[in-house]
Amino acid sequence: MVLVTETQDKRIRWGIISTGHIAGVFARDLALLPDEAELAAVASRTQDKADAFAAEHGFARSYGSYAELAADDAIDAVYIATPHNDHVGSARMCLEAGKSVLVEKPLTTSAADTESLIGLARERGLFLMEALWTRTNPLLRKAVEVAHSGELGPIRHLDVSFGFRFSGPDDHRLIDPAQAGGAIWDLGVYPTHLSNVFLGEPTDLVGFGHRTHTGVDSHAAATLRFAADGDRPEITASLLASLEIDPTNRATVFCEQGKIELDSVVKPESITVVRGTGGDAEREEIVTQLLGGGYTLQAQEVMLGVRSGKLESPLVPWADSLAVARTLDRWLETVTDEVPAKPAGSATSGSGRSDFAQSASDRSGSER
Structure with a gap:
């Protein structure tokens, strides 16, 4: 319309x-x-x-x-x-x-x-x-174009991780249940959107995760299955969202005759297209420079x-945002309801945080 x-x-x-x-x-x-x-x-x-x-x-x-x-x-x-x-x-x-x-x-x-x-x-x-x-980034759109072109063969698996070790106060929006905190809503939305833009909505989801002492999910992983459709074979995906560890924060699309690597889940500035497998594989790096902060x-x-x-x-598109919301709902249902006791020193903000964790702490309070 x-x-x-x-x-x-x-x-x-x-x-x-x-x-x-x-x-x-x-x-x-x-x-x-x-x-x-x-x-x-x-x-x-x-x-x-x-x-x-x-x-x-x-x-x-x-x-x-x-x-x-x-x-x-x-x-x-x-x-x-x-x-x-x-x-x-x-x-x-x-x-x-x-x-x-x-x-x-x-x-x-x-x-x-x-x-x-x-x-x-x-x-x-x-x-x-x-x-x-991330979905407006031209490098992501290029990666999707290559993956869907068939030049690397059919997609068989997607691997995405996003997280950082958070050590801020209990009233920080990331772990405050009153502000709808949690790893899946804040971080898992990125891997889920990436799986959606490459593969659509999953047929099945199996997940594991647990909560931090405030009651919100702090570490969660999911395996997604996308059923075979016509000439497209069955596809799997593995997603990770964590406020407890510092994972790679990268994404890889594995195809039968190569793969596509994104250097960042959130703000990709380069992708690498690997054509072929093993020692005969050829690598092509495609880069971009984003204006300002990328927004x-x-x-x-x-x-x-x-x-x-x-x-x-x-x-x-709305359909994709709705599909992602359904997938996030399913993922959250797999997180255990058990809330552990508050660990000693958990509300302190140690000096060993990553830059991303530091910027997250800067957004504490009632507004992001």
């Missing part, structure tokens, strides 16, 4: 809900697109935070509540960068106020909520997209959709 809009020949006026770390990264990347994007307004739970964020990033207006931003008629699109537990409420509020919406991943924390939010966007005729920025591509995808009157992006 394509609607005629008033924004086809002007800059898209952006609002941002939340003033946390990820909101700042997105704001800085929007500022790199002055011919396409206008920094219209930002909202926080306090006026002081909103004012400081607006001054730092150059937003025209600031609000001390999310509702005030949603009611601003001079905004075309809103980026919601709050913790997971707030995604549905803020997204619904903005859609009901007539705003197109980009929601930080995961779109919601259940397939039922995802379906409801998509239904509201469809009903209101507004653009809605899950901010899974410009997903911002441009939203603005393209808003200007053209589309309701969804072909790069992050």
Whole structure:
């Protein structure tokens, strides 16, 4: 469905809900697109935070509540960068106020909520997209093109891991159940989206995982099966999401006559296409350089959709976000309900954290 809009020949006026770390990264990347994007307004739970964020990033207006931003008629699109537990409420509020919406991943924390939010966007005729920025990366699209071309033979297995050892406080959004924390929702969404973009929705899922002392899942693995379909043989995939270890954070697509390696699950800057097997294999590296922090591509995808009157992006379509939500629900069901005792020193933030873990701790509090 394509609607005629008033924004086809002007800059898209952006609002941002939340003033946390990820909101700042997105704001800085929007500022790199002055011919396409206008920094219209930002909202926080306090006026002081909103004012400081607006001054730092150059937003025209600031609000001390999310509702005030949603009611601003001079905004075309809103980026919601709050913790997971707030995604549905803020997204619904903005859609009901007539705003197109980009929601930080995961779109919601259940397939039922995802379906409801998509239904509201469809009903209101507004653009809605899950901010899974990796899917807008041209290197990922190239990897999918090569994998589906058949030049390496059929895909047989996908291996993806994403995580880091977290050692922050108990009220951090990553392990706070009140903020819908947990490894699967925060980290597992990336491997699940990668399996979706290459393989679709799994036929079967077997998983294992356990919880940390706060009650949220902290380490989870899953094996996925994709049934044979026509000429396509059965495919398997292994996914890992962890807040307890520092895995490779890479992805590999194994085909019968080669493989494709992604140097990063989140922000690939190079892929390696391996043609052949064993000692005769030939390797081709394909690289890219992303503008800013890499969020410009997903911002441009939203603005393209808003200007053209589309309701969804072909790069992050609603059907895929819903399929991923169903898979995440299934994965979560495999995590044991047993909650271990709090280990000694678990709430301290040691100096040995990785850079990713450090940036996660910077997003602590009520906003990301």
